[in-house]
Amino acid sequence: MSSKDIALKDIFEEIPQRLSKILAPAPIKELLPTNFPSTELRVDFLARLEDESILHIEFQSFNDNNMPFRMLRYYLAIWERYPSNPIKQLLVYVGNRKLRMKSRLKLRNLTFSYEMIDIRQIDCRVLLESPDPMDRLLACLCKVEDEAYLIEKLIKTMEGMNEEERKDYLLKALTLTELRPNLRIRLTEEVRHMPIVVRPEDIKLPKRKLRKDILYRLGLEEGKHIGFQEGEVIGIEKGKQIGFQEGEIIGIEKGLLKSAQDMVVAIIEAKLGYVPEEIANRIREIKDVDFLRSLAKKLVSASEDFMQVLATELKIS
Structure with missing residues (x-):
C-alpha cells in the first residue's frame, strides 16, 4: 500500500x-x-x-x-x-x-x-471553509486556483495543534501533495522553518525517490530541522556542518552547492515533467549558492511565464 x-x-x-x-x-x-x-x-x-x-x-x-x-x-x-x-x-x-x-x-x-x-x-474553497481539519487536507487534491490561500489555511489549521499533531498533519499534507508536485514545492517552501523535526522514515518514500524529494533536499540544505548521515537523523549543529552526497560526508560548501543545484532541478522536473539536458548542464555549471536559492524561489512562484523566467535567469536562448 x-x-x-x-x-x-x-x-x-x-x-x-x-x-x-x-x-x-x-x-x-x-x-x-x-x-x-x-x-x-x-x-x-x-x-x-x-x-x-x-x-x-x-x-x-x-x-x-x-x-x-x-x-x-x-x-x-x-x-x-x-x-x-x-x-x-x-x-x-x-x-x-x-x-x-x-x-x-x-x-x-x-x-x-x-x-x-x-x-x-470539487472547488477546494468548499473544503477550506470547513471547520474539519481533514476536509482542509483533502482540499489539496481538489481544484485549486489560489495556492497561497490554500497553504495559508493549512498553516492556520496547524496553529492550535501540539508538536506531534502538527507533524502528523504536515506529513499527511506533504504525502497527499506528492500527487500535486507544484503545490508540494510551494507548501514545502512555506513550512520549511516550522519547528518540527522530520526524520527520513517520516517521509514515506522508497529510498531511490527519497533522495530526490524536495523536503529531503531542503533538510540537507538548511540543516536546521533535518540532518542526514547514512540515512540517520543527526543533531541540529551537525546538520549545519555537513553535506550529503551518495552516502559520503562532504564539506559544507560543496554540500550546500549540490543541494541547491538538486533543488532547482527538482523544481524544474516537477513543473515540466522532465529536465532538458541543456538546462541540467547549465545548472551544474553554477557555483553560486545564493543565486540558486533565489532562482528556486522565482521558479516556484512562476506559472505561465515559467520557461521565460528559466531562460532569462540561466541566459539560455
Missing part, C-alpha cells in the same frame, strides 16, 4: 464532514470493516448510510484499465456480506493526469457500472 493510500485511509477514518456530504448520497450512519478475509480483498472506504444503503468509495491515483473488474470484485464481496442492502459504489480519482478510466463494464452476459468523479471537479 502506498503512502498516499495510507494517508487517505487515515483521513477517512475520521469521516471528513464536508467532503463526506459531497460524496455520500445520504448521511453516514456508521463506518463498516473494510477488509474481506475470505477473498483477501480490502476496500478503501465502506459505510452504512442512514437510508440503510452501503456506500463503497475507492480512491485511485492513476489510470487503471482493469478498474471496472476490480470494482466488480469489490461489489460481489460487499454484496455477499450485506445481501439485503442496496450498494452504491463511487470511484474517486485523485491522480494528476487526465482521467481516462471507464466506469462501465459490458460483457456478453453482464453489464456493470458505478459512479466516478475526478476530485479536481
Whole structure:
C-alpha cells in the first residue's frame, strides 16, 4: 500500500464532514470493516448510510484499465456480506493526469457500472471553509486556483495543534501533495522553518525517490530541522556542518552547492515533467549558492511565464 493510500485511509477514518456530504448520497450512519478475509480483498472506504444503503468509495491515483473488474470484485464481496442492502459504489480519482478510466463494464452476459468523479471537479474553497481539519487536507487534491490561500489555511489549521499533531498533519499534507508536485514545492517552501523535526522514515518514500524529494533536499540544505548521515537523523549543529552526497560526508560548501543545484532541478522536473539536458548542464555549471536559492524561489512562484523566467535567469536562448 502506498503512502498516499495510507494517508487517505487515515483521513477517512475520521469521516471528513464536508467532503463526506459531497460524496455520500445520504448521511453516514456508521463506518463498516473494510477488509474481506475470505477473498483477501480490502476496500478503501465502506459505510452504512442512514437510508440503510452501503456506500463503497475507492480512491485511485492513476489510470487503471482493469478498474471496472476490480470494482466488480469489490461489489460481489460487499454484496455477499450485506445481501439485503442496496450498494452504491463511487470511484474517486485523485491522480494528476487526465482521467481516462471507464466506469462501465459490458460483457456478453453482464453489464456493470458505478459512479466516478475526478476530485479536481470539487472547488477546494468548499473544503477550506470547513471547520474539519481533514476536509482542509483533502482540499489539496481538489481544484485549486489560489495556492497561497490554500497553504495559508493549512498553516492556520496547524496553529492550535501540539508538536506531534502538527507533524502528523504536515506529513499527511506533504504525502497527499506528492500527487500535486507544484503545490508540494510551494507548501514545502512555506513550512520549511516550522519547528518540527522530520526524520527520513517520516517521509514515506522508497529510498531511490527519497533522495530526490524536495523536503529531503531542503533538510540537507538548511540543516536546521533535518540532518542526514547514512540515512540517520543527526543533531541540529551537525546538520549545519555537513553535506550529503551518495552516502559520503562532504564539506559544507560543496554540500550546500549540490543541494541547491538538486533543488532547482527538482523544481524544474516537477513543473515540466522532465529536465532538458541543456538546462541540467547549465545548472551544474553554477557555483553560486545564493543565486540558486533565489532562482528556486522565482521558479516556484512562476506559472505561465515559467520557461521565460528559466531562460532569462540561466541566459539560455
